[in-house]
Every structure is written in C-alpha cells, then in structure tokens.
Amino acid sequence: MKATKIVIIGLGVSGFIAAKTAKKVNPDAQITIIDQKEYDMFSACGLPFVMEGVIDEFDELIHSLPLEKMNMVKLLKHRAVSIDSGNKVVTAVDIETSEEKTIPYDSVIIATGCFPFIPPIPGAHELMNRGVFVVSNPENAKQIVDYSKDISRAVVVGAGAIGLETAAAIAAHNIDVTVVEMLSHAFPRAIDPDIAKVLERSLKKSGIKLMMSATVEKVSGDDRVTSVTVNGKSIPADMVIMASGVRASWDLAKDAGCEPGNWGIKTNAKMETNITGIYAAGDCVETVSPINHKLWMSQLATTAYRQGIAAGTNAAGGYETYDGSLTTFVSVIGSMEVAATGFNQFFAKSAGYEVVTGKASGLTRPDWYPGAKEITVKVLADARTGRIIGGQAVGEDGAASRVNLISLAIKGNMDLHDLYSAEFAYCPAVSETYDPLSKACEFAIRKMKK
Numbered sequence: 001m002k003a004t005k006i007v008i009i010g011l012g013v014s015g016f017i018a019a020k021t022a023k024k025v026n027p028d029a030q031i032t033i034i035d036q037k038e039y040d041m042f043s044a045c046g047l048p049f050v051m052e053g054v055i056d057e058f059d060e061l062i063h064s065l066p067l068e069k070m071n072m073v074k075l076l077k078h079r080a081v082s083i084d085s086g087n088k089v090v091t092a093v094d095i096e097t098s099e100e101k102t103i104p105y106d107s108v109i110i111a112t113g114c115f116p117f118i119p120p121i122p123g124a125h126e127l128m129n130r131g132v133f134v135v136s137n138p139e140n141a142k143q144i145v146d147y148s149k150d151i152s153r154a155v156v157v158g159a160g161a162i163g164l165e166t167a168a169a170i171a172a173h174n175i176d177v178t179v180v181e182m183l184s185h186a187f188p189r190a191i192d193p194d195i196a197k198v199l200e201r202s203l204k205k206s207g208i209k210l211m212m213s214a215t216v217e218k219v220s221g222d223d224r225v226t227s228v229t230v231n232g233k234s235i236p237a238d239m240v241i242m243a244s245g246v247r248a249s250w251d252l253a254k255d256a257g258c259e260p261g262n263w264g265i266k267t268n269a270k271m272e273t274n275i276t277g278i279y280a281a282g283d284c285v286e287t288v289s290p291i292n293h294k295l296w297m298s299q300l301a302t303t304a305y306r307q308g309i310a311a312g313t314n315a316a317g318g319y320e321t322y323d324g325s326l327t328t329f330v331s332v333i334g335s336m337e338v339a340a341t342g343f344n345q346f347f348a349k350s351a352g353y354e355v356v357t358g359k360a361s362g363l364t365r366p367d368w369y370p371g372a373k374e375i376t377v378k379v380l381a382d383a384r385t386g387r388i389i390g391g392q393a394v395g396e397d398g399a400a401s402r403v404n405l406i407s408l409a410i411k412g413n414m415d416l417h418d419l420y421s422a423e424f425a426y427c428p429a430v431s432e433t434y435d436p437l438s439k440a441c442e443f444a445i446r447k448m449k450k
Ligand SMILES: Cc1cc2nc3c(=O)[nH]c(=O)nc-3n(C[C@H](O)[C@H](O)[C@H](O)COP(=O)(O)OP(=O)(O)OC[C@H]3O[C@@H](n4cnc5c(N)ncnc54)[C@H](O)[C@@H]3O)c2cc1C
Pocket: 009, 010, 011, 012, 013, 014, 015, 034, 035, 036, 037, 043, 044, 045, 046, 047, 048, 078, 079, 080, 081, 111, 112, 113, 114, 135, 136, 137, 162, 249, 252, 281, 282, 283, 284, 299, 300, 301, 302, 303, 304, 330
C-alpha cells in the first residue's frame, strides 16, 4: 500500500481508534493527529464517578498514548481551523504561539466530538463558572467538585444520563439536589414513562428531588448563583448544572463543504462525507438506525469507537462499513442501573410502528439467595410481525446484560418467539431459572395473540 497521508482532527474515542486502525491497515501511513487539548485523551464516561468519589482523582481518567512510538505525529494544543479539500491541506493553529501550520493529506478524518448545549435561559451564560457549570471534561468536572465544597443546594437541568449521573454524584456529598426536566420523565429520549417511574421512585427515596415537565426560566444571582426560577417559582440554588444535551462540533466540516444532516455531519456507511477523502466519526456525525435505516443520532463512546474503526480503515485504503446504531446504553445512577436499546414507544410510534410491549419484574437471583435484586425488563416489538425493535431495563443489577441481549436480538432480526425461547444459563449465585427477560417476551407474545 502507498504511504497515504492521513490527518485526524480530534484525539478522542473515535480519533484515537481511527488512528490505531489506520496504522494496522496501512503500516506505512503517515498519520498526524491534531487536538486542541493539552493532554492526549480522557475517559468522559468516568467523570461522574470521580465527582462522586468512587474514583479518587481526575488524573486517573487522563491517558497518555504512545502515538509517537507508533510513528504518528501528535499536535496537541493545536486547533484545526480549516480543511481545503481542493488543495488537500488542513490548517491548524498552535494555540500557544498562534503559529499557523498547513498539513497536506490524502485522507482526513473529522473526529471533533460535540459540545454541551446551554439553552438561552437568562442568567445561564452570564453566571457561567460562577455557579453555573457543564460536565464535559476533567477541568469543568473538577470545578464542580471544588465549588461543591461550600454549597448546600444544587439544581441539575436535564434528566438524561449526564444530568442524573451528576445529580447522584453531587447528592453523595450531602448536597440537596433538584433535577429539572422539561419533558415528562427521566431519560425521555431512551426509555418509556413506566420504566422511568421505577428509577424516579428510587431517586426520590435517595433524597433527590425531581421536577418533571418543568422549565428553568431564569438563573439569578449577582456574583454567584443564588436561585433559579422554575415554572414561575423561585427555588434557592447555589449551583446549577446544565445537562441539557449536546450538539455536534461540525462547523469545521460545514466550512469545508461537508454536507450537514439534521443533527450532525452526513456520511455514508464507509463514514465518508460527500467530499471524497474526508471522513467523519463519533459525536459529530449523524448515523442511521439499523431498525428502519432512517436518520438517527447516537452520541455514545461505543458508537464513536465503531465509527472510528470504519473511518480509519477506509481512510487508510481498506474497506469497512458501519451499519448504524441502536443507541444501546447503560447508566448507573446511585444504586440503580438503567439501560435501553433501539426504539422506545415514542420513537417506535413516530417511525410508524404499531407496538406491542411486554414488561416483567422479577429477581436477578432466587429470593433465598443473598444479593437477589429486583429488576424490571421491557421489550418492544412490531405488533404486525413480532420483530423486536427495542428494550429497556431498570434495577439494582443486571439491566445492562438484559438490554445487551435485546440489542443482539434486534441486530439478528429476531422476533419475540426467538428471544423468548433463547436458553439462558442458570445458577442461583448469578441468575434465576426463568429470567425476567423471558417473562417480558412471554407477556408480549400473549398480547399479540389477543
Ligand atoms: C459526563 C459524560 C459521561 C459519559 N458517559 C458515557 C457512557 O457511560 N457511555 C458512553 O457510551 N458514552 C458516554 N459519554 C459520551 C462519550 O464520552 C462520547 O460519546 C465520546 O467521547 C465521543 O467520542 P468522539 O471521538 O466523538 O469525541 P471526543 O472523545 O469528545 O473527542 C473529540 C476531540 O476533538 C477535539 N477537537 C474538537 N474540535 C477540534 C478542533 N477544531 N481542532 C482540534 N481538536 C478538536 C476535542 O478537543 C476532543 O478531544 C459520556 C460523556 C460525558 C460528557
């Protein structure tokens, strides 16, 4: 293979694996990686757990990568500012010296991730870092930990994974936490209200207050945050965490002429944009759902990793495709695990499906075995064919493993009977004779027969 020049913009999950894969596919490839950070990589998914105190130091989430040993050029503290697809050069600026560098490429991979979205709430931008924070990197997560030391009340805006994991982390330090969510229930884009109820009950028991279908209208304070106004009512607050979603970092791609989609950069299955030789991967791209092959967004480390493999392979001259994401995820909030895959009822109906569901609660082990935990599992299927299109689970243990099985069933085009009849291993120390997942499928099958 010829010595392809590959430039990768962004040394995060997708950029790193793209680089590694490209080197494997084409050991002669000349790879340059550009990132604006001053260190190589960090595990964002671990941030809430450092804030909680489960992991001691933020430094444990920061990884240094032996890229130079792999014969790659690493340009840290450099921001890529343009991609000239006509002359095939990327321009990057050294953040410290403002020096401009042009780097020629045969292929470029845009792996620029996303940034936290802060809604235009009066006071939110003005009081940023003076009580208002986001959670996206070790620096801002550490700011939250430091600020939390002398406060007693916090409001978290958004009941998605980042919001709730952060809420639980802060509450663990005896801070009174209220979560405000605009939509009707926790994880509104991933799970259904009935599954959310189980989680919400547990959160309330742990002392976290929830305000659902509620809007933060104002953040107030002079030097520091002192209150927020929610649905017309003022709530005292010393700190506000904005966990109101993220947006793709796609300006660089758009300026280069890459076609934008609804929520991220458009690519084909090879993760190539509309411009030959420009690939994109991770949180900055829009993907498809493998269920109906329609546009879908999945901003997860797992998705970024797989997309990075495809982008890196193709950029280096190999061939690999990525066929979309079910957004299979798990989140641990205090003592609860919540997981989901595929469509929830809202998205299934919006996609035109008539949905049949089966839901079962049970134990993860026999009730006489120590450590048996309650779990609730739900499957969603196309009512016309029985084909599985989604699943959710919530409990103190085992939610991820059930949802992973449902994810496999969706990918394998299985119907309810297939999953119902699947054999699961049993030993009282780890499982039940008849798993709640099988029970959920059984209930859905009964409904289909009616
Ligand atoms: C608090 C938190 C918890 C999370 N928990 C989970 C979880 O449990 N499970 C899960 O699957 N996902 C989780 N995620 C999401 C996961 O971290 C992301 O999906 C993943 O990091 C995306 O990888 P990426 O390669 O697209 O982007 P990133 O890893 O964010 O990397 C993008 C990189 O691009 C760089 N960059 C951007 N623009 C430029 C430019 N112009 N020039 C140079 N460099 C640039 C940035 O500095 C950054 O390093 C979590 C995220 C957060 C914030």
